[in-house]
Amino acid sequence: MSLLQDEFAQADGLRYLNHAAVAPWPKRATRAVQSFAEENLHLGARDYPDWLIVERRLRERLARLLNSPTTADIALVKNTSEALSFVAFGLDWATGDQVVISDQEFPSNRVVWEALKRFGVEVLQVSLDVPDPEGALLASCGPRTRLMSISAVQYASGLRLDLLRLGHGCRQSGVLFCVDAIQQLGALPFDAQAIDCAFAMADGHKWMLGPEGLGVFYCRSDLREQLKLHEYGWHMLEHPGDYERADWEPARTARRFECGSPNMLGAMALEASLSLLEEVGMAQVALALEERVQWLQDGLARIPGVQLRSPRNPERRAGILNFRLDGWENQALFEHLRAKQVVCAQRGGGIRFSPHFYTQPRVIEETLSLLRQMADA
CATH class of the missing domain: 3.90.1150.10 (Aspartate Aminotransferase, domain 1)
Structure with a gap:
């Protein structure tokens, strides 16, 4: 205590x-940012390799928090909405494809799918105000259902869904399972492998006690190359430090979703905050x-x-x-x-x-x- x-x-x-909105930082996160600012003031980026060590620790902590098989499945993103957009506009849709969501989703997990209307994608909103919300969601998955995207915990009511059951049901139906984990990650244990999700994402500024502007995107390894890329830059390349290289390819890891320079300031704070969650x-x-x-x-x-x-x-x-x-x-x-x-x-x-x-x-x-x-x- x-x-x-x-x-x-x-x-x-x-x-x-108000941790379901924006959380206060623990003291260690504040100190990490203060130390980083002082270092920038006096030394600039002289010790940039040390910063990369902190970033690597952050990826490792996030991988453990999600129970990702490896850090290769973890991308550092700006926010949940960006990660959802990587999925929505990365998949190859066909006219008539369906996406199943609930009728209680935060706009981030609704608007992104409704934006696919121009590709002929239909969004089915399923009521959760029923005795068996998981059953209702799974029953809505038909032969045209391509993906189910659901919040682990609904932002307004606080309803927590049975992700194990949903993941198993989606797998049996051949439906991709996408989880907006922002109201669970850092509050309750989360197991991406156990629930068999294809994708999961969350911001760091709620239950993870970090700053705004930095989140996590988990992408299952067999699906990474199936997501078309729409952002390109030096950081998402397989050889990001070889600036003179003429031939290039996207990184084989989830870093392929990180097009440019990282949010190193945010990484300092979030890594420190996650260290507290791990200690407890x-x-x-x-x-x-x-x-x-x-x-x-x-x-x-x-x-x-x-x-x-x-x-x-x-x-x-x-x-x-x-x-x-x-x-x-x-x-x-x-x-x-x-x-x-x-x-x-x-x-x-x-x-x-x-x-x-x-x-x-x-x-x-x-x-x-x-x-x-x-x-x-």
């Missing part, structure tokens, strides 16, 4: 419950997060007028709780909480709380106390 108290030195009175261990992270979500859920359920809008079953959630409060418009409730230094979000017709594994008990208790006062007002 002392480690976490030292790592997350947030402002007095701040009640941060993802099993312990998940357990501590579940304890905090359950604490919040139980407290909210005891407040008169609170309507919980997220799954109550622990197997159906990760780090998100969504609710409404009778007598309060969402905007007014959000503004009131914000004024009391409760950092949260408005999503899906309610207020979304998202603690993390390190969230202090006082943050939860003080937030619940504020809501009880509002319910009694």
Whole structure:
């Protein structure tokens, strides 16, 4: 606990419950960026080879976090949307092909597939408000279904899907399985091999506790060369340091999706943040997060007028709780909480709380106390 108290030195009175949006950095990430800035100030890029060592460690940490067979399957990308676009505009589509998604997806995992309409691709949005959402998704896969793209955890409701079942079902049907893992990676264990996904992607600025502008793209090795490339540059070549070479080919690894100079500043921060998750261990992270979500859920359920809008079953959630409060418009409730230094979000017709594994008990208790006062007002 002392480690976490030292790592997350947030402002007095701040009640941060917004990791599903943008997370605070741990102290080690801040120090890594400060050190990198000082090095740039005094030495410039004199020690660039040392920077590449940090970048290599980042790839290794990400490979372990996703349980990728190798770092060759890992690309460093700007964000989830970029990775989804690599898939959507890399596959060779035919008129009549179908993509299956849910009706609760964040725009990044909807718009990119709808943009394929000009190629004759049809997008099927499947309702998740059913007793068996996985069954509904798999039942929607027909002979024309080419790919299913689903969020591991829905951004508004917090619904967590059974990725093992979906991956197995897609494999049996010959459907490519694409997972937007942004609301799970760093919050709960993730196993790309076990779920047999073709592609997975996530930003680093949520549960991974990193900066915006750097994310991960996992591409299964047998599919890398099937994705047509639309971005070219020096960094995505098989021999990126041979600047005079006339003949060239894309890198055989997932680096083929990294066309130009890397986000080295972001790499310094994210590598440091992931080192903390590894020290704690993802099993312990998940357990501590579940304890905090359950604490919040139980407290909210005891407040008169609170309507919980997220799954109550622990197997159906990760780090998100969504609710409404009778007598309060969402905007007014959000503004009131914000004024009391409760950092949260408005999503899906309610207020979304998202603690993390390190969230202090006082943050939860003080937030619940504020809501009880509002319910009694």
